[in-house]
Amino acid sequence: MMAYSRKYKQVFFAGKRNVFIFEKCENKTWQYEVIVLSLIMKRLIGLDLDGTLTQHRSPLDAVHRELLDAIGGKYKIIIVAAGNAPRVFAQMGQYPIDIIANYGMQESRMIDGKFTIVRDDKVAVDRRFFISETDYLRRKYGYTDYVGDSLEFHESGMVTFPLLGTKADINDKIAFDPDRSKRRLMYPEVKELFKGWSVFVGGTSSFDFTPEQYNKYDAMIHYGAEHGYSRDEMLYVGDDFGDGGGDSDIRLGGMDYIAVEDYRKLAEKLKYLLS
Ligand SMILES: [Mg+2]
Numbered sequence: 001m002m003a004y005s006r007k008y009k010q011v012f013f014a015g016k017r018n019v020f021i022f023e024k025c026e027n028k029t030w031q032y033e034v035i036v037l038s039l040i041m042k043r044l045i046g047l048d049l050d051g052t053l054t055q056h057r058s059p060l061d062a063v064h065r066e067l068l069d070a071i072g073g074k075y076k077i078i079i080v081a082a083g084n085a086p087r088v089f090a091q092m093g094q095y096p097i098d099i100i101a102n103y104g105m106q107e108s109r110m111i112d113g114k115f116t117i118v119r120d121d122k123v124a125v126d127r128r129f130f131i132s133e134t135d136y137l138r139r140k141y142g143y144t145d146y147v148g149d150s151l152e153f154h155e156s157g158m159v160t161f162p163l164l165g166t167k168a169d170i171n172d173k174i175a176f177d178p179d180r181s182k183r184r185l186m187y188p189e190v191k192e193l194f195k196g197w198s199v200f201v202g203g204t205s206s207f208d209f210t211p212e213q214y215n216k217y218d219a220m221i222h223y224g225a226e227h228g229y230s231r232d233e234m235l236y237v238g239d240d241f242g243d244g245g246g247d248s249d250i251r252l253g254g255m256d257y258i259a260v261e262d263y264r265k266l267a268e269k270l271k272y273l274l275s
Pocket residue numbers: 048049050051052238239240246
């Protein structure tokens with residue numbers, strides 16, 4: 001470990017493409033510090049999509065497309081997302097890039113210029129267990145009114161528990177829990193009930209469940225092992241590192257990362273990678 005000064009709160013770099021990060025993030029419900037001093041040259045950059053490269057569930061705009069082109073010219077870049085690969089690919093306007101989807105359950109690559117799903121893991125889910133536990137949670141926390149279905153069982157075995165229901169209005173969803181405090185309040189109990197599952201405070205108003213071995217940290221490590229990148233050569237960029245956040249396992253696993261507060265400021269945050 002090299003010496004560092006606590007007065008620095010910025011992501012900064014010294015030396016050619018060597019990454020030095022010292023960042024402190026705070027909000028009302030969680031607080032942590034991340035200190036990373038890596039002298040290894042970064043070669044692989046994993047990027048989250050929603051909230052990092054785009055507004056939630058919104059198309060990739062021209063600015064961020066150009067940014068990806070620029071970064072992709074210097075580093076191997078991949079998307080590491082919560083959504084499924086076809087959805088991510090469509091949201092990105094068919095941008096040609098490898099996608100680790102559903103927290104690692106699915107993976108797509110561009111092969112001969114064509115979007116190709118190369119891995120699609122599936123697990124069996126005990127639906128009755130999910131129904132009974134989420135019914136209990138709805139009653140306890142007062143979410144018994146919902147639109148559409150109470151649960152969404154994805155083909156992969158991933159499960160989504162949308163507190164407002166599967167057919168809720170997008171505006172209601174966006175207004176529901178912008179600081180995630182409603183879901184963070186429930187999170188410890190949800191985690192406790194669903195042992196063996198990774199539980200994420202996902203999207204605008206739901207919880208996502210994947211079998212424990214699927215999370216963004218393990219997904220990046222597996223990708224690196226297959227493609228010849230060590231953990232120290234990886235950098236992850238995301239917006240949701242708080243407890244239960246989709247990117248939290250990256251923080252807990254100890255991988256170097258950059259936290260983005262606003263996707264519109266992403267280019268500024270990443271300009272160091274291009275210098
Ligand atoms: Mg995100």
